Amino acid sequence: MAIGLFTNYQESNAQTKTFTVKANEVKASVPATLWGVFFEDINLGADGGIYAELVKNRSFEFDTPLMGWKLLQKGEETGSLLVNNWGELNGANSRFIRITSKTPTGNFGFSNEGFRGMGIKKGNQYDFSVLASQQEGAVSLVIELVNSKGEKLGSTTVTPAGKPWKKYNASFTATVTEPKAVLNIYVKGQGVVDLDMISLFPKDTWKNRPNGMRADLVQLLADMKPGFLRFPGGCIVEGRTLDERFQWKKTIGPVEDRGYLINRWNTEFKHRLTTDYYQSFGLGFYEYFQLAEDIGAEPLPILNCGMACQFNTAEVVPLESLDPYVQDALDLIEFANGSADTKWGKIRSEMGHPAPFNLKMMGVGNENWGEQYIDRLKIFTQAIKAKYPNIQLVNSSGTDPNGERFDYLNGELRKMNADIIDEHYYRAPQWFLDNAKRYDNYDRKGPKIFAGEYAAQSVAIASPDNKNNWQCALSEAAFMTGLERNADVVAMASYAPLFAHAEGWQWTPDMIWVDNLKSYGTPNYQVQKLFSTNKGTNVVPLLLNNETVTGQEGYYASAVLDKNKKEIILKVVNASDKTQDTDFVIDGLNKVAAKGTVTVLRSDQLDQVNSFENPTAISPVVKDITVKNKKVKVALQPYSVNVIKLKFS
Numbered sequence: 001m002a003i004g005l006f007t008n009y010q011e012s013n014a015q016t017k018t019f020t021v022k023a024n025e026v027k028a029s030v031p032a033t034l035w036g037v038f039f040e041d042i043n044l045g046a047d048g049g050i051y052a053e054l055v056k057n058r059s060f061e062f063d064t065p066l067m068g069w070k071l072l073q074k075g076e077e078t079g080s081l082l083v084n085n086w087g088e089l090n091g092a093n094s095r096f097i098r099i100t101s102k103t104p105t106g107n108f109g110f111s112n113e114g115f116r117g118m119g120i121k122k123g124n125q126y127d128f129s130v131l132a133s134q135q136e137g138a139v140s141l142v143i144e145l146v147n148s149k150g151e152k153l154g155s156t157t158v159t160p161a162g163k164p165w166k167k168y169n170a171s172f173t174a175t176v177t178e179p180k181a182v183l184n185i186y187v188k189g190q191g192v193v194d195l196d197m198i199s200l201f202p203k204d205t206w207k208n209r210p211n212g213m214r215a216d217l218v219q220l221l222a223d224m225k226p227g228f229l230r231f232p233g234g235c236i237v238e239g240r241t242l243d244e245r246f247q248w249k250k251t252i253g254p255v256e257d258r259g260y261l262i263n264r265w266n267t268e269f270k271h272r273l274t275t276d277y278y279q280s281f282g283l284g285f286y287e288y289f290q291l292a293e294d295i296g297a298e299p300l301p302i303l304n305c306g307m308a309c310q311f312n313t314a315e316v317v318p319l320e321s322l323d324p325y326v327q328d329a330l331d332l333i334e335f336a337n338g339s340a341d342t343k344w345g346k347i348r349s350e351m352g353h354p355a356p357f358n359l360k361m362m363g364v365g366n367e368n369w370g371e372q373y374i375d376r377l378k379i380f381t382q383a384i385k386a387k388y389p390n391i392q393l394v395n396s397s398g399t400d401p402n403g404e405r406f407d408y409l410n411g412e413l414r415k416m417n418a419d420i421i422d423e424h425y426y427r428a429p430q431w432f433l434d435n436a437k438r439y440d441n442y443d444r445k446g447p448k449i450f451a452g453e454y455a456a457q458s459v460a461i462a463s464p465d466n467k468n469n470w471q472c473a474l475s476e477a478a479f480m481t482g483l484e485r486n487a488d489v490v491a492m493a494s495y496a497p498l499f500a501h502a503e504g505w506q507w508t509p510d511m512i513w514v515d516n517l518k519s520y521g522t523p524n525y526q527v528q529k530l531f532s533t534n535k536g537t538n539v540v541p542l543l544l545n546n547e548t549v550t551g552q553e554g555y556y557a558s559a560v561l562d563k564n565k566k567e568i569i570l571k572v573v574n575a576s577d578k579t580q581d582t583d584f585v586i587d588g589l590n591k592v593a594a595k596g597t598v599t600v601l602r603s604d605q606l607d608q609v610n611s612f613e614n615p616t617a618i619s620p621v622v623k624d625i626t627v628k629n630k631k632v633k634v635a636l637q638p639y640s641v642n643v644i645k646l647k648f649s
């Protein structure tokens with residue numbers, strides 16, 4: 001009998017259950033890519049999130065050019081600020097500001113509010129930079145970080161000199177920690193100066209890279225040891241309109257030459273309007289590839305297939321005009337893998353990465369559906385496979401794991417011998433329990449599956465009341481035992497979305513929550529990390545009464561060997577509300593070490609969450625366990641996820 005999370009299992013604890021692990025009957029190799037991460041610029045995931053830039057609208061390219069900026073005038077009017085738009089004469093960033101300072105007092109200036117303020121840490125260095133062109137007279141820019149009371153947290157000065165546009169840099173150390181600082185820039189002296197790309201970064205970015213990422217957030221990803229990094233989405237790949245689709249070529253090269261684009265999530269949910277949400281593309285495709293490499297993940301870019309988001313305009317490009325879209329895909333492969341002699345490989349090399357990024361797979365389309373998708377996908381597939389037969393293509397099976405859209409696409413993609421089918425499921429926790437067997441009967445010889453976006457929804461899909469609670473994480477863990485058991489079919493899986501800013505989110509639940517200074521992994525993160533860091537190399541059967549463990553009396557389980565570390569790793573979920581006494585008998589190994597460990601994630605409360613105040617309320621606890629005659633006894637606690645690890649020889 002399979003039971004749900006809320007079912008009282010009356011007979012539990014009545015007798016010890018004996019599970020058997022057939023360690024010498026390898027069923028599948030575990031793909032190195034099995035557990036990965038899905039990155040989308042949603043919820044201030046990029047700008048205001050992992051991208052460490054502190055200035056919002058640094059280049060005045062938002063639809064409202066001074067959004068995020070404010071004039072500062074102490075006393076009588078002493079200056080003016082004019083937004084200039086020089087169109088193509090000023091490259092991709094057509095706008096800049098012209099400051100005229102009429103009196104030398106330094107009482108006139110302007111300020112930037114950051115992304116819900118700027119997170120500043122005492123003792124950290126901050127690097128200010130600006131592009132400036134001195135037009136008349138002589139002015140200095142006095143840069144100050146202040147808190148809400150106007151108290152100074154650090155300051156520096158830059159003095160532009162000369163008419164040609166030039167980058168000026170100045171660094172200073174913050175004296176106080178402040179989550180919501182504001183950047184003030186006062187103009188001292190009399191004259192006229194043009195300014196653009198006004199930027200402030202902390203020095204302590206990930207690997208101290210300039211134009212870098214927030215180290216605490218990348219660390220959370222690196223700690224998961226993810227097998228792949230999918231980017232940049234998600235629906236932002238598609239855009240609300242074709243004009244607003246994500247175009248990777250606009251996100252590479254010098255940051256001042258990159259474009260700006262309204263973020264599709266800006267006004268997507270009326271109840272979570274985020275009208276200041278734009279993409280600066282400071283975090284662009286080069287940085288995504290670099291991030292994947294840094295955290296040891298295979299890069300998985302997803303490209304627009306000639307269709308805008310079907311939840312929005314559903315625009316399609318005519319088939320006869322699809323060439324530029326297909327060319328973008330071909331050029332991306334060259335950008336990632338081509339030698340420095342190729343057009344796009346040269347750009348990568350000049351950006352600082354002469355070695356290829358070794359791209360092996362690419363997605364064509366995000367959550368696209370219908371005949372119009374298949375028509376376009378066929379053209380992409382033919383062109384990409386003709387030039388790059390070894391690139392594996394990820395194809396969309398639409399928005400849902402079943403229903404008309406899914407059935408049509410699944411049928412068509414299988415007829416096309418698709419490499420990898422991307423399935424998405426945002427469903428209730430019970431769906432995850434009920435679907436622990438989903439892949440047990442999938443065609444072993446057909447396309448591989450990418451569980452590309454999934455998350456249990458505690459209320460309803462994308463409801464603003466959804467919580468990252470233990471009930472959701474527990475049900476995902478139960479489901480993930482089914483992914484692992486079917487690792488011969490399931491090549492990749494990723495929770496979605498990844499990041500959410502506590503004051504700037506549109507979609508919940510999300511795996512990692514951040515504010516301007518802090519971040520924490522949800523219980524769902526802890527589950528993902530536990531599976532990913534205990535991936536193993538080979539799947540072996542774990543059976544109860546000779547059957548796979550997919551909900552009997554609240555148990556869900558799978559097992560892998562790690563042939564390199566000589567470990568056997570069992571993942572066992574007790575979704576019932578009772579402690580259950582269990583024996584695990586390990587068959588098929590000569591010797592199992594007398595001592596092992598069990599790592600437990602659990603809570604008595606299904607509505608328990610992690611939070612900024614209590615970031616580790618649900619976090620792993622490791623205990624020693626004893627093995628006798630290749631048998632290990634464990635009392636599995638109610639509502640628990642357990643990873644049992646034993647050494648063998």
Ligand code: AHR
Pocket residue numbers: 040042233234235236366367453496497507
């Ligand atoms: O993860 C949030 C959104 O859910 C993604 O952008 C989209 O692919 C899906 O509908």
